[in-house]
Amino acid sequence: MVGTRATRRRNEGIQQIAERLRSLPEEQHEPVSSKLAAVLVPLFQDEDGVVKVWLTQRAMHLNSHKGEVCLPGGKRDPTDPDDAFTAKREAQEEMGLQPSSVQVLCQLAPMLSKHLYSVTPVVAQVPADFQPQPNADEVDAVFAMPLSAFLDAHQHIHWDVRSKSTTQRFYRVHSFDYQGYVVWGLTAVIMICLAELALGRPPDFEVEHPSNARKPRM
Template sequence: MDEEARLRRAIQRPAGESSDFDLNPGLPMPVGRTLRPAGVLVPVWLHPKGARVLLTKRASHLKHHPGQISLPGGKLEPGDADVKAAALREAQEEIALPSHLVEVLGTLAAHETVTGFMVTPVLGLIRDDFDPRPEAGEVEEVFSVPLAHLLDPGRYSIERRQWMGQWRHYFAAPYGPYYIWGATARIMRGLAERAAL
């Protein structure tokens, strides 16, 4: 089965929501928390040599998640029709990906972050060439990872680090010099689980 067909099959499978708290049942939930809706694009660039997923390295000067690897996306803005529109808008802003080049296959299960967002991943295919350009204010680098790497459940491990005085466990799937972890790794692991069935 080719990569596109595998993704189309995976997106049809049901899956439950995930959370940064899944691996950390002892972490206290913030009191009175209100989750803000956000959308991220899982941009799969179809290449003759194999499909690749576009990711970003966030700028090191940012207040939130500096230097982290992430999918292009962000919070729902007043002008966005829905989280899909937010994901496409942010991808255009962050990596110069024109929305008309993206064929949206559907959405993956939403993911709750410890920073108070309910993130809906939008799975999209890119068939045409384009020139990825990082938005200087937010993105330090745009790079790609083979889809096969991110769809291999064996690439994911559970690691931990200190967060707010407690150990926090999370998924990680490093690729070369890029440390893919946290919500990005959890979202991609969810897709890998659906694609493996």
């Protein structure tokens, strides 16, 4: 029975997922840093009925995060009225997604990036016929990945973090390989959290966020 329910939810369409996300309780989350940023999580359903998310690969000539896979987004400008505006503005700049075509479904709690930004994920539904137009100044590629893949088997590594007192702290970094792209770090954590909420089932692996640092089990 459990297996049947999980399989059914794997095959749910964008409308069922959108309804589930819209029904989540609205909560006011405080930023986890004074430095604010937001990312858009653009969901759509392809012609085969598979719900996917658009992801970007940052340009190799950038000074930071070059070549990394991430969600479209960036720093919140002082003139931005809210996180949804920031996320939609950045998605338009990076891959040509028109803000008027974006239907916001929900927002997840802010997460702390490795550069100490408070990153708010803004989850949205976008048109199935959207054709990305990568901005070569910022993005090398735009690709779509199935949402359910973030609950399936994956790889992880353990990082050793040393503070000023040289104390060892270990945490798990999630990593997904998909068609030559590697989705890892904060982007992977955001997508795991969203996929669990959207599909109504837990991942097939143990989730550990950097805030739950601990020594890896042997």
